Amino acid sequence: MSSQDIPEESLPAEQEHERGAVAVKEDPFADPGLPPHKPRIQDIDERAAKRSERAVAFMFTLSMLATIGFIASYVIFPVDKIVYIWPFGHVSALNFALGMTLGIALFCIGAGAVHWARTLMSDVEIADERHPIEAEPEVRAKVMADFAAGAEESGFGRRKLLRNTMFGALAMVPLSGVMLLRDLGPLPEEKLRHTLWAKGKQLINMNTNEPLRPEDIAVGSLTFAMPEGLNEHDHSFQTEIAKAALMIVRIQPDEIKDKRELAWSHDGIVAYSKICTHVGCPISLYEQQTHHVLCPCHQSTFDLSDGARVIFGPAGHALPQLRIGVNDEGFLEALGDFEEPVGPAFWERG
Numbered sequence: 599m600s601s602q603d604i605p606e607e608s609l610p611a612e613q614e615h616e617r618g619a620v621a622v623k624e625d626p627f628a629d630p631g632l633p634p635h636k637p638r639i640q641d642i643d644e645r646a647a648k649r650s651e652r653a654v655a656f657m658f659t660l661s662m663l664a665t666i667g668f669i670a671s672y673v674i675f676p677v678d679k680i681v682y683i684w685p686f687g688h689v690s691a692l693n694f695a696l697g698m699t700l701g702i703a704l705f706c707i708g709a710g711a712v713h714w715a716r717t718l719m720s721d722v723e724i725a726d727e728r729h730p731i732e733a734e735p736e737v738r739a740k741v742m743a744d745f746a747a748g749a750e751e752s753g754f755g756r757r758k759l760l761r762n763t764m765f766g767a768l769a770m771v772p773l774s775g776v777m778l779l780r781d782l783g784p785l786p787e788e789k790l791r792h793t794l795w796a797k798g799k800q801l802i803n804m805n806t807n808e809p810l811r812p813e814d815i816a817v818g819s820l821t822f823a824m825p826e827g828l829n830e831h832d833h834s835f836q837t838e839i840a841k842a843a844l845m846i847v848r849i850q851p852d853e854i855k856d857k858r859e860l861a862w863s864h865d866g867i868v869a870y871s872k873i874c875t876h877v878g879c880p881i882s883l884y885e886q887q888t889h890h891v892l893c894p895c896h897q898s899t900f901d902l903s904d905g906a907r908v909i910f911g912p913a914g915h916a917l918p919q920l921r922i923g924v925n926d927e928g929f930l931e932a933l934g935d936f937e938e939p940v941g942p943a944f945w946e947r948g
């Protein structure tokens with residue numbers, strides 16, 4: 599069948615033109631252009647625009663209140679308070695309140711921004727033609743002008759209520775993160791500078807749990823001790839023993855080179871912190887002949903016959919010595935606390 603046999607209305611446009619005196623070829627992929635812009639109610643009714651503005655400000659204000667609620671929850675709810683909330687069941691009141699308030703604070707900022715963009719910012723569609731990547735000075739000037747116009751159209755300068763409440767909400771949300779620092783626990787204050795050792799506290803053998811007498815310490819032996827009253831079943835045992843652990847050796851008094859060490863010893867028995875001054879490993883290796891103790895972590899070596907000074911390794915300073923004596927019942931006792939913080943040299947700088 600030839601084209602002459604097809605009804606005229608069924609012919610494609612190209613062929614339709616070919617039927618005329620001048621054949622005109624149409625681009626089948628021609629840009630259809632943008633649909634005509636339809637103004638929103640807020641574009642033509644100032645009262646509707648004001649309503650939207652109030653709705654956005656309400657959401658930003660709600661976000662601020664939720665952030666205050668987040669902070670208040672931290673103060674109000676104890677960590678162990680459990681409440682029943684349908685449909686979640688039994689939950690931690692603190693976690694629930696923190697989650698809800700932080701969720702509301704973030705959601706309201708997002709919802710407010712979206713509502714602002716959809717109802718108040720310009721929604722005129724603009725076609726941007728492709729252009730070379732390198733921008734001409736005139737183009738850059740145009741971009742800056744467009745940016746300024748966009749800022750003007752967004753109402754950033756004009757709608758001060760929106761701008762201020764949004765800044766308020768954005769500024770307050772980070773406060774939630776600051777409150778989370780509370781989970782790091784109370785400040786250590788002076789606790790890291792003191793141990794359980796005090797004048798009159800007996801030295802307890804950590805293996806036998808019995809008070810130590812001078813005759814229990816033989817030359818060449820290494821004994822570990824803790825202060826009396828410390829029970830390994832106590833909640834704070836690990837915290838306290840990590841500071842108070844002691845190692846005791848007996849050295850012939852004439853082999854002790856350091857005068858203060860000799861004065862703080864009892865009949866050649868010297869007591870030193872067991873906690874390495876490098877990064878806090880427990881020291882446990884003792885050389886009987888040299889009176890050196892070795893930290894197994896990074897091989898710092900201390901000379902117990904010379905004030906426990908460092909003779910090798912990365913440790914920054916000598917082990918703290920505990921001054922000891924013997925009480926009326928013949929047991930070894932402390933004559934005070936360590937005179938410097940135990941453990942890593944870090945604490946000396948505090």
Ligand code: FES
Pocket residue numbers: 874875876877878879893894895896897898911912913
């Ligand atoms: S912790 Fe002792 S040498 Fe590093």
